[in-house]
Amino acid sequence: MIQPSVSKSSTNTSFLNNSANRAVILQVVVLAAVLFGLWFLFANASDNLNRLGMSFGFDFLQVTAGFDISWSLIPYDPGMTYWRVFLVGIINTLVLSFCVIFVGTIIGTVVGILRLSNNPLVSQMARWYVEVVRNVPLLIQIIFWFTVVFSTLPAPRKSFHIGQWLFLNNRGLYVISTESTMSWGAIFAILGALVISLYALFYWSKPYLRLTGSRPTGFYIGLALLAITSCWCVWFFADSMTLSIPTLKGFNYVDGAFLPASFGAAFVAMTVYRSAAIAETVRAGMQSIDRGQHEAAFTIGFSRFQSLRLILIPQAVRSIIPPMTNSWLAATKDSSLAVAIGFPELVSVFMQTSMNQTGRAIEIIFMVMGFYIFISLLISYLLNKYNESIQDKVR
């Protein structure tokens, strides 16, 4: 056979027409432009800082902050440092986003399933809930809940209350709480041990249940033992605890646990908003399942709830997880909007108050953005891992 010969000489590639050369040149140019841009920015920054007599450095974190924060989970007083303010901001942001994600996911899943209901009244109501909530900016909703609902609650003297346990007024929510002489670590460890042993008990009896249809006798003995232990634990805890009852002193309540109205408004608005987004995700995921699966579950006599729990949801989870992850990340980022109603989260306490006081804009913005980037990368990494595991198992 005669090999067709390709003459190399016919292609007249000059130096600039060679794609490899072009790539190198382009990259050098881009890199040079970016480096020049960065140099330009930082040269300006150092000029400007010099001119204004400011310096760059993280030493301000050791300086006393001197302002109060209306709500924090860790002990805080104005005599503490800016580093502590940063921590308070982070914890408040995380608490708010966690609550929003937790409740929002539950409500969103329910609404998403309701949207697929056979009952037209129910599905249309779920639909319009989603449409209205999704198409109104979150900021408007947060401010609406704050100014229209939570700020118009009665003054502390006339607060709504359930016995002496719970008081709701325009300052926020005051709940009865406990103060313990035991360390919280020990209490959580004991509770954790109880929960784990309960889970182990169920896990141990599961094969027997599968085989025979009833649980082994040892299961009931173990359950009784656990019940007795937990009763004893409760009695033991109660002994070490004193109740802290909210009481009206002057214009406000003291003692008890406190949640500010701004938390309530931000929490409700963000949960509602997030639930609408999650409802759409869940609906799309459920609709991605083949119709045959519904029918098969129906044929073998599953009730609607059983087919949802055992057949449909486990399959839908696979396609729901990636958009759900994005939704949770968005919830974490959206928690920064609580700054608009003065909830002391990271942006509010650190990027506004601390920045105004110290003027260390570069450092503070660097820290805050670093925190959000860290959280985003962390959540997406963890959920990617989880996603991989679940995808393997199902397929």
Add this chain to the structure above:
Amino acid sequence: MDDSNLSNKPALKQFKPTPARAPLNTNKGIIATIKHRCFNNIANSLLTICVAVVLYYFIRHVLDWAVFNAVFTADNRRQCLAISPDGACWAGVLSWFNGLIYGRFPIDEQWRVNVGVLLALVWLLPLFSKRIAMRNFILLTLIALYPFIAGYLFLGGQFGAQLGLFHGAMTCLALAFLAMIYANWLLSALGHKGLNELFVPLFSRLFKHRIQLLSCLAVWLPLALVFAVAISFISLEPVDIDRWGGVFLTLIIAGFAISMAIPVGIVLALGRRSQMPVVHWISLSVIELVRSVPLITVLFMAVTLLPIFLPADMEFNKLTQVLVAVCIFAGAYMAENIRGGLQAIPQGQFEAAATLGLGYMHTMMLVILPQALKMMIPNIMTSFISLLKDTTLVSIIGLFDIMLMARNIANDKDWIGLHTEPLVMISVLFFILCYSMSQYSLNLEKRLKVDH
């Protein structure tokens, strides 16, 4: 054996299905449907009744508040409350209506805002005509040239004096271009080939079309000169940029973000898909960093860091800083949408383009991007909707957009404490805008359904 038995038997009678019985009367009609879907069992019936009762009370309450007990004409909030204590006080919103729309733009000059918005619509109008060619080009020039006209109209001042000679020249060119678009349209409507032929060389590198390019410029530049002479007689009252506000400002920010998102997004997405490591990593880090921080921190960054990182003698106003921030933010999100579209393009398209001898730019501009963008229209629209909603965040850093104007009503001494009505009002406005956009995107999605 069975076969032989069968074959010996006489031929089976032809199977004739008995016609299906007509459905029972009880299974037809609206009443039956309602019965089957709402009252088929006890639990569902209870659910239906509960939902119906809740809906009834909710709707009645809302209607009572918003319509039947509402006050539409009053001088102040006290009067409102005296007329109807538990109805909405729309009078306050109505008396501030002008402010909600135009912000603090001087009342005598508000016609300029209207003209500006109208011009944008006029610019877009030819897009709906199927006759006119190069519709992408019209869209492109809307982004590139229209802002000069808008800037001149909204800022005012002696022509070419306050805003600079370059700005003035660009304004004239933009106006001339608009005139040319319409001339084009008119000619094509009359059956001529139209001036659109003249625009082709702007994109093509073929030198034989140079004559056409020159002839195009020969129409455009004198036209611009005519406009320059015409405009130089007009002097508009200068309006401070701080006086922009309300829906007007919201539309400016959203419009800017939407129009910049696609070009920035395309560049970033192509960079991320690039084989070149430097370009790839720079685009990747910009996209990922911007996407993982909240918009509000980007806005704070723009407001506080831009003055530090740029030369001291540069002048800033908050709006420019915000526009820069929003542009980067929108671009990063759009880049991910476009990347999704690029990934969905089958490899064969790239190969086919390479076979035809198209270079990188031509492959992307003529083959890949049109398909990728079309495929991503629903996602792009979703991004636009969230951009529009996100513009409300600029109120946190103190720009008087519609959100801050609405909140300001409650600080007016006549309408003190009037929080609910303005918020409801702008919620309804945003709902209408965003909902219609999402419905439009659903419609587009159905129309442009691309199958591979």
